[in-house]
Amino acid sequence: MTPLPHARYCDEIAHQVGLLRSVVAFGAELSAAVPTCPGWSLEHLVRHTGGALRWAELLVRTRAGDDVPEERVPGGAGPEAQGDAAALDAWLAESGERLVGTLREAGPDAEVWGWAGDFTSGFWARRMTHEITVHRADAALAAGLPYEVAPDVAADAIDEWLQIVRHAQRTQPDDAVAELRGAGRSIRLHATDTGPGRNAEWLIELAEDGVRWHRGHARATVALRGPLTSVLLAFYRRLPLDAPGLEVIGDRALLEFWLERATFS
Numbered sequence: 001m002t003p004l005p006h007a008r009y010c011d012e013i014a015h016q017v018g019l020l021r022s023v024v025a026f027g028a029e030l031s032a033a034v035p036t037c038p039g040w041s042l043e044h045l046v047r048h049t050g051g052a053l054r055w056a057e058l059l060v061r062t063r064a065g066d067d068v069p070e071e072r073v074p075g076g077a078g079p080e081a082q083g084d085a086a087a088l089d090a091w092l093a094e095s096g097e098r099l100v101g102t103l104r105e106a107g108p109d110a111e112v113w114g115w116a117g118d119f120t121s122g123f124w125a126r127r128m129t130h131e132i133t134v135h136r137a138d139a140a141l142a143a144g145l146p147y148e149v150a151p152d153v154a155a156d157a158i159d160e161w162l163q164i165v166r167h168a169q170r171t172q173p174d175d176a177v178a179e180l181r182g183a184g185r186s187i188r189l190h191a192t193d194t195g196p197g198r199n200a201e202w203l204i205e206l207a208e209d210g211v212r213w214h215r216g217h218a219r220a221t222v223a224l225r226g227p228l229t230s231v232l233l234a235f236y237r238r239l240p241l242d243a244p245g246l247e248v249i250g251d252r253a254l255l256e257f258w259l260e261r262a263t264f265s
Contacts, residue, residue: 004156006108009125010100012153013053016132017096020049020139024089028143031083036138036238045142046088047078049135050095056124057099060106064113099128116167130157137238147229151194154232158189158202161235162213165262169210176261182206185254188220189235191228200228204258222250237263 003009023042024030030043037045054076058068070076075095079087106112108122116123133149134157140147149157168177183206191200203218204211224231226246233239234246237259241248248255 003126009129010103012129014100016136020136021089023139023143024085032142034138034142042142050092051076052131053095053099056128057102060112060121060124061102066113134236149229154228166211179261180206183208186220188223189231190225191231193227222255
């Protein structure tokens with residue numbers, strides 16, 4: 001599907017950074033466990049997210065032709081002191097500002113290394129939008145706070161994830177996503193709250209040559225229905241399939257089979 005405009009991604013990164021900062025600023029316990037990222041604390045999650053933003057910023061700013069190890073990213077590990085909410089907040093704010101400024105300056109078409117077959121700065125604008133959008137959900141769930149995301153961003157996050165699964169099938173034959181094949185099996189995602197005139201349904205077919213999908217209404221082996229934000233979070237394994245508002249119709253085992261193999265931290 002067609003990605004969102006580059007400026008929209010830049011705006012959303014800035015917005016999501018602000019929302020993630022608010023979780024820290026509202027006094028959430030930094031040592032609290034993050035159930036959706038086993039083994040992580042909230043502080044670990046924030047440091048991971050800020051480090052990813054700084055890593056992407058370095059790649060785009062230097063027009064990197066290859067991957068850069070995380071340990072070579074200046075300031076990528078975050079504040080030296082553990083448990084310092086003020087320092088963590090300031091570092092996260094700076095991380096977001098740097099990335100957004102660099103992406104706006106680069107535009108969507110600057111040539112830069114990427115890991116999913118798209119070697120442009122536009123890839124990083126989109127990837128970091130959804131990186132922080134989903135990890136902000138992790139933080140909100142850990143802190144017991146409400147979570148919502150704009151419909152265009154949520155839908156694009158599903159599109160991007162399907163593209164990543166397809167890319168992994170083509171380039172990583174030993175990855176678990178290689179098992180997501182086989183004619184005659186399909187998954188339908190159906191957002192029930194997007195309003196008239198919006199196309200927030202997906203048909204995902206597990207074809208012999210890999211995953212295929214398109215937007216639109218169609219019958220499937222199994223359907224996942226619910227509010228768009230909930231469908232997104234369930235598809236990213238951030239919500240259980242029996243979470244309030246979600247409904248699974250048809251072969252639940254197939255949907256679980258997908259979720260066990262299409263994983264992303």
